[in-house]
Amino acid sequence: MMAVPSTRTPVVAPLVTPLVAMVGGGQLARMTHQAAIALGQTLRVLATAADESAAQVTPDVVIGSHIDLEDLRRVAAGADVLTFDHEHVPTDLLEKLVAEGVNVAPPPQALVHAQDKLVMRRRLEALGAPVPRYAPVDSIDDLDAFARTLDAADGAPLVVKAVRGGYDGRGVWMARDLRQARDIAGRCLADGLPALVEERVTLRRELSALVARSPFGQGAAWPVVQTVQRDGICVQVIAPAPGLAGESAAAAQRLALRLAAELGVVGVLAVELFETTDGALLVNELAMRPHNSGHWTMDGSRTSQFEQHLRAVLDYPLGDTDAIAPVTVMANVLGAPRGPGAPATAAMSMDERLHHLFARMPDARVHLYGKAERPGRKIGHLNFLGTDPADLGNLRERAELAAHWLAHGRWADGWDPHEQR
Numbered sequence: 001m002m003a004v005p006s007t008r009t010p011v012v013a014p015l016v017t018p019l020v021a022m023v024g025g026g027q028l029a030r031m032t033h034q035a036a037i038a039l040g041q042t043l044r045v046l047a048t049a050a051d052e053s054a055a056q057v058t059p060d061v062v063i064g065s066h067i068d069l070e071d072l073r074r075v076a077a078g079a080d081v082l083t084f085d086h087e088h089v090p091t092d093l094l095e096k097l098v099a100e101g102v103n104v105a106p107p108p109q110a111l112v113h114a115q116d117k118l119v120m121r122r123r124l125e126a127l128g129a130p131v132p133r134y135a136p137v138d139s140i141d142d143l144d145a146f147a148r149t150l151d152a153a154d155g156a157p158l159v160v161k162a163v164r165g166g167y168d169g170r171g172v173w174m175a176r177d178l179r180q181a182r183d184i185a186g187r188c189l190a191d192g193l194p195a196l197v198e199e200r201v202t203l204r205r206e207l208s209a210l211v212a213r214s215p216f217g218q219g220a221a222w223p224v225v226q227t228v229q230r231d232g233i234c235v236q237v238i239a240p241a242p243g244l245a246g247e248s249a250a251a252a253q254r255l256a257l258r259l260a261a262e263l264g265v266v267g268v269l270a271v272e273l274f275e276t277t278d279g280a281l282l283v284n285e286l287a288m289r290p291h292n293s294g295h296w297t298m299d300g301s302r303t304s305q306f307e308q309h310l311r312a313v314l315d316y317p318l319g320d321t322d323a324i325a326p327v328t329v330m331a332n333v334l335g336a337p338r339g340p341g342a343p344a345t346a347a348m349s350m351d352e353r354l355h356h357l358f359a360r361m362p363d364a365r366v367h368l369y370g371k372a373e374r375p376g377r378k379i380g381h382l383n384f385l386g387t388d389p390a391d392l393g394n395l396r397e398r399a400e401l402a403a404h405w406l407a408h409g410r411w412a413d414g415w416d417p418h419e420q421r
């Protein structure tokens with residue numbers, strides 16, 4: 001029998017893969033792109049320049065500004081979802097995009113709590129979350145009135161903060177006393193920079209509760225970590241936070257999941273916490289994107305925060321957040337100081353430094369951002385997995401040595417590879 005030729009044209013399934021658009025071309029977008037590749041997704045980024053960290057590695061790049069509506073429309077066009085590697089997109093622009101049908105995650109009414117420290121403090125207070133005592137500063141009188149409410153009045157150390165636009169300690173000023181706080185606040189007022197004042201919390205340490213939430217309402221929490229800052233910049237993260245009582249850790253996770261749900265967060269939410277000297281936990285601030293305190297998850301957890309963020313914004317089921325090792329230490333690589341007196345790192349390329357690092361520490365997990373080395377700039381991070389929590393001191397020391405080596409091209413402990421034969 002002769003085959004009857006089909007009149008139907010064969011149907012070839014089109015290659016439909018989710019397209020995620022991310023505003024910002026920094027290292028967070030770069031590492032999100034890595035996760036997108038594994039999931040068979042496409043990440044498009046809005047970068048300010050072609051040499052930005054994520055733009056270097058992502059073929060689908062829109063060059064433009066995050067405060068330009070047309071540029072935002074261009075990056076969002078045809079995407080399944082629009083999300084962020086930083087929180088600086090004005091919410092009025094995002095609301096326009098939402099009105100035009102763009103799926104913005106997290107939505108602007110949630111994101112504002114990561115943009116505006118005053119809105120955040122007020123909302124957290126209304127939700128019954130513990131926060132440091134604070135007050136908005138519209139005049140020096142406001143500052144004086146706030147200081148009077150504190151126990152130590154004139155002598156109490158205060159923190160003055162820009163309400164918007166700060167990061168990595170920029171926009172945060174520590175004041176010894178009321179006089180110095182007045183000077184700082186006076187400068188903010190003169191510059192028209194909205195500010196708030198807070199009590200300076202006596203810290204035992206800083207913690208971070210990282211969670212993710214999907215539009216379906218699923219939530220997932222990673223182990224609570226300790227973050228170590230130097231000059232307002234995170235330098236190390238220890239996962240899980242050593243010695244944190246199980247009850248406190250669970251309470252912090254529950255709080256973070258509740259805030260994610262109450263604020264309508266979609267994606268990753270970092271809740272930065274202060275542990276006070278008497279063991280209380282206060283919320284410092286919120287970030288609604290992959291966060292520095294979650295970089296350890298790339299090697300130390302079953303699901304990295306970058307993959308989880310993609311899963312959450314695309315409303316997939318979320319991944320397992322368990323730690324792989326009993327302890328993981330993350331160390332940031334911060335650009336070395338330059339100028340007179342500083343040892344020249346230019347003598348040794350980053351590539352050469354990497355060779356030497358691997359020769360000494362084969363277990364180092366390295367993540368470099370492709371960024372130019374400027375003093376204090378986050379140019380990469382390292383993860384070290386430990387098998388024994390009792391060995392944490394040693395693990396932290398090795399992480400610190402490795403990060404310092406990658407930044408400076410000099411082993412801080414005097415190690416000389418040529419003597420190790």
Ligand SMILES: Nc1ncnc2c1ncn2[C@@H]1O[C@H](COP(=O)(O)OP(=O)(O)O)[C@@H](O)[C@H]1O
Nearest residue numbers: 159166167168169170172198199200201229232
């Ligand atoms: N009220 C406070 N008391 C004590 N330390 C503070 C206070 N506020 C901020 N800090 C310190 O400054 C760092 C940066 O402040 P934060 O508000 O988180 O600003 P940023 O937006 O730069 O991360 C914190 O991680 C903490 O070390």
Ligand SMILES: [Mg+2]
Nearest residue numbers: 168272284285
């Ligand atoms: Mg912070």
